[in-house]
Amino acid sequence: MREYDLVIIGGGAAGILCAIEGKKRSIESILIIEKDPDLGGMLSNSDYNIGNEIYITGKEYKEKILKELERYNVDINLNTMVLNIEENNEVVCTSSQRGIEKIKGKNVIIANGGKEKSRNSITAVGDRVSGILTIGMAKKIFAMEDMVPGKNILIVGDATIYMIEQELKKYNINVVGILCEDGNADRVKSLGLKYNIYEGYKLVGIYGDGRVSKVSIERDNHIKEIFCDTLIFSYPMLSDGVVAMRSNIVLNPETTGSKVDENYKTSRDNIYACGNGIYIHNDIYEIEKECKELIENLK
Structure with missing residues (x-):
């Protein structure tokens, strides 16, 4: 079983930012698990302003943070779906390349963003x-x-x-x-x-x-x-709480995402959550601040 100091579920804005902040804080081994064939999440098709008062499109922001991520040694598993998080922080995931596998993280961050109503x-x-x-x-x-x-x-x-x-x-x-x-x-x-x-x-x-x-x-x-x-x-986005729910993590009924405390910790030890996966944010700089605070609070 592979083991990492930090496993991040979701390769959108929050996931990438947490990896960057983690490396700045000298976290040695970090893995991002992303279900899509590339990183970026909703940034990939966002040609509208995501910065509120400071104008920047999602595509521009994606290019900026991916360029910064390239400076660091971060492992990335693409086309990989996370099923749940078992005891001892063992992340169960599946991909066509590696089949079903478990990956252990000293700390795990759920950063799988939001979803649309169907x-x-x-x-x-x-x-x-x-x-x-x-x-x-x-x-x-x-x-x-x-x-x-x-x-x-x-x-x-x-x-x-x-x-x-x-x-x-x-x-x-x-x-x-x-x-x-x-x-x-x-x-x-x-x-x-x-x-x-x-x-x-x-x-x-x-x-x-x-x-x-x-x-x-x-x-x-x-x-x-x-x-x-x-x-x-064209309905409001909802937080994606599927992985949390499958992992017996308490959800916030108001947002449908993981319920977290002031340090972004979920109801399970050493499992955190941030970004649109806990509530839908107004702009990208709120998420930047949140990811930085989360990494500072990691044990």
Whole structure:
């Protein structure tokens, strides 16, 4: 069994930053485990500002921290899925290259970021059809050469529209409507997206033959039908607490991520958590500060 002073689960911003801070603090052996084929997580497709007052895109930030990471001797396991953390901090993971293996860490940091709500969390009746996406999936399709997610798009929710705002304008996408929360119409308009805004409406039905062709929305018992070929959910991100849950780590019911104390320690000894995996942060510099504090608090 391989052993490390520090095992980091997740190779997004928080995971990379923890590795860098760990090396600055002279932690000798560090391993990052990432499920995707490369590091970066959500930074990889983020061409929008993640710095709040200081403007920097996710792609720019990824390039910056990967360049810094290259200065240090950090082991990286890509295309590797973590299943759970057993007793004695043994991280159980699987990959096509190494199969199922256990890796022991003196300390373990869960930094597996956030996730999007899926259609399964939506209470709408209707048909099982294609053309239903999250913002993240739509972003990946836009990143493909000469590809768009659809021609006539209805967006449900307004929390993360900013992530595809540039692509909607660049490809002149016909957005047939946006369903937003009560009081958020001005927020949607401030993005410069001049589409049909259905404030306070709820999605109640999805219909189509093979691919979505129309949906029904409702407000105050008034139902409207909207024809579209693509449905994109733009709901708030949630913390990814799957690994923590499988590892008998207490979750925070308000965020769905690991519950941590003031030192970012979870309910299990020598297991910590940070980044969007504990709550969704407003900007990248909050995560920078958090990762630095966590590493300083390691035993």
